[in-house]
Structures are given as C-alpha cells and as structure tokens.
Amino acid sequence: MKRFLVIVLCLVATMSVATVEAKKKKITPEQTGVATINRATAEAHVEFLASDALMGRESGTEHGRIAGEYLISVLKQMGATPLFDGGFAQPFEAYSVERKNAGFTVWPDKIEEIKKKPHRIAPMRNIIAKIDGKNPDEVVVVGAHYDHLGYDPMLVGDKIFNGADDNASGVQAVLQILRAFIATGVQPERTVVFALWDGEERGLLGSTYFVNNFADMKKVKGYMNFDMIGRNNMEHRPKHFNLMFMPQDSIYKEWLLSDIEKHVLQLDPDFKTSEDFSGGSDQVPFYKAGASIVWYQTGAQPDFHMPTDECNRVNWDKMVEITKAAFLCLWKMANN
Numbered sequence: 001m002k003r004f005l006v007i008v009l010c011l012v013a014t015m016s017v018a019t020v021e022a023k024k025k026k027i028t029p030e031q032t033g034v035a036t037i038n039r040a041t042a043e044a045h046v047e048f049l050a051s052d053a054l055m056g057r058e059s060g061t062e063h064g065r066i067a068g069e070y071l072i073s074v075l076k077q078m079g080a081t082p083l084f085d086g087g088f089a090q091p092f093e094a095y096s097v098e099r100k101n102a103g104f105t106v107w108p109d110k111i112e113e114i115k116k117k118p119h120r121i122a123p124m125r126n127i128i129a130k131i132d133g134k135n136p137d138e139v140v141v142v143g144a145h146y147d148h149l150g151y152d153p154m155l156v157g158d159k160i161f162n163g164a165d166d167n168a169s170g171v172q173a174v175l176q177i178l179r180a181f182i183a184t185g186v187q188p189e190r191t192v193v194f195a196l197w198d199g200e201e202r203g204l205l206g207s208t209y210f211v212n213n214f215a216d217m218k219k220v221k222g223y224m225n226f227d228m229i230g231r232n233n234m235e236h237r238p239k240h241f242n243l244m245f246m247p248q249d250s251i252y253k254e255w256l257l258s259d260i261e262k263h264v265l266q267l268d269p270d271f272k273t274s275e276d277f278s279g280g281s282d283q284v285p286f287y288k289a290g291a292s293i294v295w296y297q298t299g300a301q302p303d304f305h306m307p308t309d310e311c312n313r314v315n316w317d318k319m320v321e322i323t324k325a326a327f328l329c330l331w332k333m334a335n336n
C-alpha cells in the first residue's frame with residue numbers, strides 16, 4: 001500500500017511538472033498561424049493560376065473569369081467571410097475608347113467622356129474576403145493582383161504570359177495568410193480585408209475601383225501589397241527580397257528583423273524606404289488615400305512581362321518564407 005501511494009504521488013508530481021512545461025511552451029496564435037503556411041499550398045495555387053490552361057488570366061476575359069472562380073472556390077473551402085453582402089466578387093466595369101490597346105479606366109468622369117464615342121467595356125471582378133475585428137472602426141487591407149497579360153497569338157513559340165511570379169506568387173501569399181488568420185481561432189483587434197485585385201496590368205483598375213467605392217475607406221489604417229515575391233534577382237543572394245515602406249514606418253523593419261530571429265525565417269531582406277509610392281502596383285490608390293504602406297517584392301527579373309515568367313523559375317522556399325514573414329507582420333498590424 002505504501003509503495004502504491006509513493007507511485008501515485010510520483011505520478012501526480014510528474015503530471016504537474018508536465019502541465020507547467022506545457023504552459024511554458026504554450027503555442028501562441030502567431031505560431032499556430034505560421035505553421036499552416038507551406039510550400040505545397042504555394043505550389044497548388046501558383047501552378048494552377050500560372051498554368052497554360054488559364055492562358056495568362058487577362059482581366060475582362062473568360063480566362064480572367066476562370067481565375068476569379070478558382071479564388072472564390074478556395075475562399076469558400078477555407079470558410080472565409082465575404083467583405084460584401086453579395087459574395088466574394090466585387091464586380092465592376094472598366095471603359096476604354098475604341099482603339100485597340102487604348103487604356104481602360106474606372107474613373108466616373110473619364111467614363112462619361114468615353115461613353116460619348118464608340119467604346120469598349122471590360123467586365124472585371126475583385127475577389128475579397130474579411131475577418132471582422134473587435135474594433136470595426138479600424139481596418140487593415142492586404143492585397144495582390146491576380147490578373148496578368150493574357151496571350152499573344154502572333155508571338156512565335158510560347159504565346160502565353162503565365163505570370164507565375166507576376167503575380168500568382170502574391171495571390172498565394174494572400175490566400176495562405178488568410179488561412180493562417182482563420183487557423184489561429186483568434187478574433188483580431190482590427191478588421192482585416194483580404195483582396196485579390198483584377199485589372200492591375202491594365203492600370204491598377206481593381207484596387208482603384210475598390211478605394212474609390214469602399215464605404216469604410218477612412219477606417220483603413222494600413223495596406224500590405226504583394227507584387228512578385230517568387231524570384232531571385234541576385235544570384236549570390238537567393239534569400240533576398242525588398243521590404244518597402246515610408247520612412248516614418250520603420251516599425252515594419254523592426255518587426256521583420258525580430259520575426260526572422262524568433263521564427264528562424266530563411267530571409268535576407270533589403271529595406272527600401274520611399275516618400276513616394278505613387279507608381280508600380282496596387283499600393284498606389286491606398287497611398288493616395290493616406291494609408292500606411294508595406295510592400296513585399298523580390299524585384300526585377302529578366303522574365304518580367306515575358307512568356308517565360310513560369311513556375312519552373314520561381315524560388316518556392318523563399319516565396320513561402322516571405323509569406324510567413326508577411327503573416328507575422330499583418331498579425332501585428334491587425335492586433336498591436
């Protein structure tokens with residue numbers, strides 16, 4: 001009996017030590033989220049979107065529409081919530097004059113002028129989900145464009161602009177980050193909007209339309225952009241990427257450096273500050289609206305806007321590490 005008692009006491013002692021250890025090692029929501037971000041998911045999204053079957057997913061075309069349907073399907077599957085009552089798609093029309101290759105616009109005053117003459121209309125759709133925050137008066141937005149350049153039947157050889165880096169790489173980041181947020185099971189402090197923009201290649205049309213029409217635009221505090229996070233543009237620095245932000249927002253640099261250490265991320269960032277984000281990608285309308293901007297990109301590469309921007313040239317591991325780093329940053333943008 002005495003021996004039995006000793007065994008029981010020993011067991012109880014061992015169990016309480018184990019509980020204390022478990023509490024010490026308590027997995028944080030950030031760790032839970034970051035653990036869901038992986039290479040297989042990156043490959044699944046990018047390989048579909050950049051496949052020849054999607055013919056370069058040009059905005060306003062059937063193939064752009066198929067890309068949008070895919071994104072809606074993915075969002076439904078992960079149990080995401082649409083930003084708008086009508087569903088994940090935010091449809092809009094872009095107008096252009098009759099001339100081939102004339103630029104499209106979503107600005108109402110320009111559309112009124114264009115309508116007076118023979119003109120073209122391209123139907124487009126942003127695909128947008130959200131997670132409601134505890135404080136709905138503050139919003140952060142993360143976005144990447146999913147459209148690309150389509151195909152050119154007169155091109156000799158490969159006619160399809162697959163756009164693996166530009167910007168299927170960014171799309172997979174937004175999708176994986178949303179899934180990571182959901183996986184934490186924690187409601188963020190601020191509302192987070194997850195946007196996949198259409199019409200970027202035709203002139204930042206989707207993001208511009210969104211900013212011009214989003215009723216809560218005044219609540220948007222920050223915007224995170226992805227445009228091309230899949231390539232190496234320096235052979236000797238395969239883990240390199242650029243983090244771009246405004247000089248007053250050096251917090252993004254501090255967060256990234258601490259996350260690289262804490263989560264052992266295999267990344268070698270350069271920090272680029274700029275006062276002027278009025279060019280290049282979907283951050284432009286958010287910058288003009290006064291939001292804080294943070295932009296991830298792996299930089300210029302020789303296959304930019306070429307049919308050779310294909311999956312076999314991307315650095316999958318780096319794409320995944322950047323996605324993890326961006327999730328950790330967005331988590332802080334949403335909660336700190």
Ligand SMILES: [Zn+2]
Pocket residue numbers: 145166167200227228
């Ligand atoms: Zn792009």
